[in-house]
Each structure stands twice: as C-alpha cells, then as structure tokens.
Amino acid sequence: MKGCVYPVWNTIFPYLLSGISVGGQYALIAIGYTMVYGILRLINFAHGDVFMVAGILMVYISASGLPLFLSIPLVLLVTSLIGYLIERIAYKPLRQAPRMSVMISAIGVSYTLQNLVLYITGGLNQLYPTIPWISSSITIGSATTKIVTVITPFLTIALVVGLVLLINNTKIGMAMRAVSKDFETSQLMGININRVISVTFVIGSFLAGVGSLLYFSNYTTVIQTSGAMPGLKAFVAAVFGGIGSIPGAVIGAFIIGIAENIIKGLDIILFKAGLIAKPLGLATFSDAFTFALLIIILVVKPTGLFGEKTTDKV
Numbered sequence: 198m199k200g201c202v203y204p205v206w207n208t209i210f211p212y213l214l215s216g217i218s219v220g221g222q223y224a225l226i227a228i229g230y231t232m233v234y235g236i237l238r239l240i241n242f243a244h245g246d247v248f249m250v251a252g253i254l255m256v257y258i259s260a261s262g263l264p265l266f267l268s269i270p271l272v273l274l275v276t277s278l279i280g281y282l283i284e285r286i287a288y289k290p291l292r293q294a295p296r297m298s299v300m301i302s303a304i305g306v307s308y309t310l311q312n313l314v315l316y317i318t319g320g321l322n323q324l325y326p327t328i329p330w331i332s333s334s335i336t337i338g339s340a341t342t343k344i345v346t347v348i349t350p351f352l353t354i355a356l357v358v359g360l361v362l363l364i365n366n367t368k369i370g371m372a373m374r375a376v377s378k379d380f381e382t383s384q385l386m387g388i389n390i391n392r393v394i395s396v397t398f399v400i401g402s403f404l405a406g407v408g409s410l411l412y413f414s415n416y417t418t419v420i421q422t423s424g425a426m427p428g429l430k431a432f433v434a435a436v437f438g439g440i441g442s443i444p445g446a447v448i449g450a451f452i453i454g455i456a457e458n459i460i461k462g463l464d465i466i467l468f469k470a471g472l473i474a475k476p477l478g479l480a481t482f483s484d485a486f487t488f489a490l491l492i493i494i495l496v497v498k499p500t501g502l503f504g505e506k507t508t509d510k511v
Contacts, residue, residue, distance in 0.1 A: 207338070208462070208465055208466050208469045209459070209462070209466055210338055210340050211340035211341075211342065211462075212458045212459050212461065212462035212466075213455060213458070213459065214337065214340050214342060214346060214347075215340075215342065215346060215458045216454045216455035216456070216457065216458030216459060217349075217350050217451065217454065217455060218342075218345070218346040218347075218349040218350065218411075218415070218454070219412075219454035219457065219458060220350070220450050220451035220452070220453065220454025220455055221349040221350045221352070221353035221354075221411070221450070221451070221454070222349060222353075222408045222411050222412045222427070222454075223408075223427065223430055223431045223434050223450035223451075223453060223454050224353050224357070224408075224431075224434065224446065224447040224450035224451065225353060225356065225404045225405065225407055225408030225411075226244065226245065226248055226404070226405050226408050226427060226428060226431035226450075227431040227432070227434040227435040227438070227446040227447070227449065227450045228357070228360065228400075228401065228404050228443055228446055228447070229241065229244045229247075229280075229400075229401025229402065229404055229405050229431075230244055230401075230431060230432050230435040230440065230446070231435040231438075231440050231441055231442060231443060231445070231446040232373075232397050232400065232401050232443070233397060233398065233401060234435070234440050234441055235377040235440075235441040235442075236373065236376050236377050236380075236393065236394060236397050237288070237394065237397075238296070239288065239296070239299055239300075239303070240300065240303065240432070241283075241303055241398075241401075242300070242303040242304050242306075242307050242428075243283060243287075243303050243304075243306035243307040243310060244401065244402075244405060244428055244431075244432075245307070245424035245425055245427060245428015245429065245431070245432075246306075246307045246310040246311055246424045246425075246428065247276060247279055247280055247283070247310070247402050247405050247406075247424070248405040248406075248408060248409050248412075248424045248427060248428060249310070249311075249314065249409070249419065249421065249422075249423045249424030249425075249428075250276065250279060250310055250314065250424075251272055251273075251276040251405060251406040251409035251410070252323075252325060252409045252412075252413045252419040252423060252424075253314050253317070253318070253323060253419055254272045254275055254276065255268065255269075255272045255325065255326065255409070255410065255413070256323040256324070256325060256326065256419055258271055258272055259326040260326075265326070265328060265329070268326075269328075269410065272406060272410070273403055273406045273407065273410075276402050276403065276405065276406035276409070277399045277402045277403045277406065279402060280398040280399055280401060280402025280403075280405075281395055281398055281399050281402070283306055283398065284394060284395060284398040285395070287302045287303070287305070287306045288302065288303075288394075289391070289394075311421045311422065312421070314420075314421040315421040318420070318421065320420070320421065321420075322418040322419070322420050323418065323419045323420065324417060324418060325413040325414065325417045325418065325419055327417075328345075328410075328414055330344060331343065331344050331345040331348060331414055332344070332345065332414055335347060343414065343415060345411055345414040345415055346415065349411050350451075352407070352411070353447070356404060356407065357443065357444075357447055360400065360404075360443065361443065361444075364443075369392075369393065369396055372388045372389070372392075372393045373393055373396070373397060375388055376388060376390060376393050376394075377441070408427075412427060426484070429487075429488075430453060430457075430487050431450060433449075433453060433487050433488065433490065433491045434446055434449035434450035434452075434453050435449065435450075436449075436491060436494065436495070436501055437449035437452065437453065437490060437491065437494050437501055437502065438450070438501050438502050438503055438504075439500055439501030439502050439503035439504025440501060440504065441504065442501070442503040442504060444503060445501055445502055445503030445504065448502065448503075449501070449502065453487055453490065456486060456490075457483050457484075457486060457487060458483075460479060460480065460482060460483040460486055461480045461483045462480075463479045463480070464476040464477055464478070464479050464480060
C-alpha cells in the first residue's frame with residue numbers, strides 16, 4: 198500500500214505545484230476585480246485585457262533593445278497608467294449613469310483593447326521574452342518546472358500582505374475603506390473620491406501587470422485573446438471568495454488554480470493509482486469546472502466564502 202501511495206503522490210505533486218503557481222497568478226488579477234467592485238460596485242470586464250496588454254507591452258519594449266531591468270518597471274508603470282486612463286475616460290463620465298451603461302462601457306473597453314492589439318500584432322502569436330533566472334528550470338521532488346512556478350505563490354503572498362498593510366495603515370487606505378463602506382457619506386465628509394478610485398485602478402492594474410509577468414514567463418506566447426480566460430477565471434475566483442474581499446479573492450484563486458490543474462492530470466493520477474484502465478479525457482473539463490463552481494457557489498452561498506451580506510437602505 199505504501200509503495201502504491203508514493204508513486205501516486207509523485208504524479209500528483211507536479212500538478213499541485215503548477216496549480217499553486219497558477220492560483221497565485223489568478224489571485225493578482227482577481228484583486229483588481231474585487232477592489233474595483235468593493236468601491237464602485239462595478240465589474241471591470243476590461244481587467245483581463247489590461248493583463249494581456251501588459252504581456253504585449255513586455256514583448257515590444259524588450260524587443261526595442263531596452264535592458265530587462267528597465268523594461269519590467271516600464272511595463273508595470275505603463276500598465277498602471279493604462280488602468281488610470283481607462284477609469285478616467287470610460288468610467289468616470291458614467292459615474293452617475295445606470296449600472297448597465299457602465300457595464301456596456303467596460304465591455305467596450307475590453308473589445309477596444311483586443312482590437313487595438315489585433316491591429317498592432319496582425320493576430321500573430323507574440324513570443325514572450327525569456328527572463329533570466331525565473332525562466333530557468335528547477336527540479337523539486339518528482340516535478341521539473343520553472344523557477345517562476347516556485348516563486349509565484351511567495352511573491353503573491355508578499356504583494357497581498359503589502360496591499361493589506363497599505364489599506365489598513367495609510368491615509369489613502371483608510372479613504373478606500375470608507376468609500377467601500379459608504380460612497381455618498383465619504384463624499385460628504387470631504388474624501389477625494391476621484392483620487393481614491395484612481396488609486397484603486399492603478400493598484401489593480403499594477404498587480405495585473407505583475408501577474409502578467411509571471412503568467413507569460415510560463416505560457417510564453419501572447420495574443421489579443423490571451424487575457425480572456427485568465428480574466429474570467431480570476432473573476433470567478435473573486436466571486437467564489439466573496440467579491441469585495443481581498444483575502445477571499447486570493448483564497449478563491451488558489452483553490453481554482455489547484456483544482457483546475459489536478460483535473461488536468463486526473464486521468465494520469467487515476468491510471469497510476471490503478472483506478473482506471475485507460476484515459477477518460479477528463480482534462481477536457483478543467484475549464485468547465487471553474488464555471489460549474491461559479492454556478493454552485495452562487496446557488497449555495499451567493500456572497501461567496503468571505504462575502505458579507507448587504508441590505509438595501511430604505
């Protein structure tokens with residue numbers, strides 16, 4: 198029995214390691230969704246495309262001959278600026294408009310970014326640059342993977358801790374918490390709403406840029422639709438954890454990343470354990486699982502794992 202369990206663990210471990218890494222990348226995107234929703238009650242459907250644009254920026258900026266130690270900060274800076282401009286141009290003028298109008302604007306921004314990248318790249322896959330050290334291979338137990346896979350969860354947790362400290366211990370963080378609790382009252386108390394919202398978009402876009410750097414170091418091609426599926430899965434993670442809750446979004450992202458990768462390897466795991474005689478093609482359902490989970494959580498606990506119940510004031 199012991200000899201049987203050990204090979205099965207050796208089979209599971211690489212998928213578990215990959216799942217933790219992907220979960221960290223989803224978490225960095227999910228934080229952007231959950232922060233914007235927490236303050237504006239808006240789902241920023243363009244957020245996944247900001248993540249994709251960060252990848253395209255890295256391809257073109259590094260190809261210009263600029264050293265990577267300058268390319269990476271520049272990509273993060275420009276990505277943050279894009280998030281700021283999206284809020285100012287597409288969302289701020291609609292702040293008093295019905296939510297449906299803002300949602301349509303968000304979808305419009307998403308398709309605008311995709312079509313702009315399509316025009317620039319001609320629809321061809323762009324090869325992401327190799328980043329020294331983090332793109333190198335490493336062997337841990339039965340898994341051979343890139344170093345980026347190992348450092349992703351640690352970097353994600355460090356960034357989340359830094360964000361939580363910023364929110365809990367700074368003036369702008371206090372303003373963000375106040376606005377998320379009561380938008381109108383915060384305005385009456387003299388809080389600069391525009392500044393708070395802009396900072397929220399900048400932080401969310403910066404984290405998406407970091408997530409892009411980690412993600413495309415593993416999946417090395419970028420195309421105009423590269424942000425669609427990671428963006429959707431990060432959104433599901435935010436809803437699963439309780440949209441508006443940063444810890445919830447992070448935990449939800451790690452759960453989805455791990456479960457998704459375990460499902461991808463489920464045929465091999467079951468075969469090695471002697472539970473099936475031939476592959477069943479279960480990897481096909483790895484993406485479907487994420488959205489099935491969304492349906493289940495909305496039915497069982499609509500507020501998510503850490504979401505708070507809200508009551509409408511009358």
